[in-house]
Amino acid sequence: MVYQRLCGLGYLFLALCLLTISSASASSNPSQRIVALSPHVVELLFSLGVGDRIVATVEHADYPKAANDIPRIGNVHGLSFEAIIALEPDLILAWEGGTPKPQLQRLAELGIPVAYSHSKTISELPEQLAQLGALVGRESQAQQLITQVNEELTKLSAQNRQIAKVRLFYQLWDMPLMTVAKGSWVHSLIEVCHGDNVFAGLAKAYPQVSVEQVLKQQPQLIVIAQQQTPERVAFWEKWQQLPAVANKQLVFLNPDILHRPTLRTLEGVKQLCGAIATAAEQ
Known part of the structure; x- marks a missing residue:
């Protein structure tokens, strides 16, 4: 019930990895057909310049504007397995607090790679950007964003310390x-x-x-x-x-x-x- 309320507010999240994907292998075979199961992942993928690779997402994924045109294949209550399989994704990006874990495990058992975002605090956002950048072959873009995040957070912290x-x-x-x-x-x-x-x-x-x-x-x-x-x-x-x-x-x-x-x-x-x-x- 709490999660359903948070969905309307914007997505807060935890992380848990069922699948480990090394940066090296991800870089050599960057994902091209992605199912993004949370609004924040959709935003981050657009920030990395690969929003056009998202073949499906969930309700509430409404930013940037182009995200509204992405087909929906589910919500907090569940996913359409038939629709996901028909899209032939090469990666599903999810977060533990969203789609029930048994559904994601079922997709993984079908051979579709499943990875989870994991940021629990703002200090972990750079690491999340790095991992997503590796998965989609946009490491340099991710590094630029990481530098921006670190500089802004350092600046804001210093300004407010006094x-x-x-x-x-x-x-x-x-x-x-x-x-x-x-x-x-x-x-x-x-x-x-x-x-x-x-x-x-x-x-x-x-x-x-x-x-x-x-x-x-x-x-x-x-x-x-x-x-x-x-x-x-x-x-x-x-x-x-x-x-x-x-x-x-x-x-x-x-x-x-x-x-x-x-x-x-x-x-x-x-x-x-x-x-x-x-x-x-x-």
Whole structure:
């Protein structure tokens, strides 16, 4: 149920490899017909310049614009095996939190190579780019993107290191109220900005919390990774005892650029860091 909610927000992900593909073999035989089973993989493949090799994908793969023209062969509930086999892919790229593992194992048993993305934190994005670059024969392009990611993250971290710590509540979802803790992709973004995640210490990476818990933590900033609506604004505005509400530090950010581990994440981190810097001035 949690995964289904996250699908609407943008894809957060884990990794597990059923198939190991060496960089050498992948480079000499780069994949040409790819089934990409997550929106973030689709984005990364387009960033590497091989979006035209994607023969099928899943629901919610909507960026860049050209991704909307790719045939859909499934969603979080399952895949069309007949459609996948008919497409004769030479690689399936997936992530463990998406398609149920038994379905992917079945495809692997049919002889179709299956590989998984594995980034759990923003610091692992460069490694993911390198692995995808090797699979599709675009190592040099991947290295350019890796350099860009590392430079941007180093710059953002340095810029925000001098800013006073801001107590931040990150609203992942509102019904039920969900947030992020250590071990989550989003928490790693908050760390780049040197924000103080008020629920960092909870046991689960994506825990459910109550309004009472938020009130007790007294956040200076509330970041809502959902579409802004009058109802969502009104929900928090009634809690004027919260510093974030009293100081009008209620910020809505695009979940796709924060939750999908892609090059657009850099823009999401910039916006997140900007919100934290503004709250620090209050």
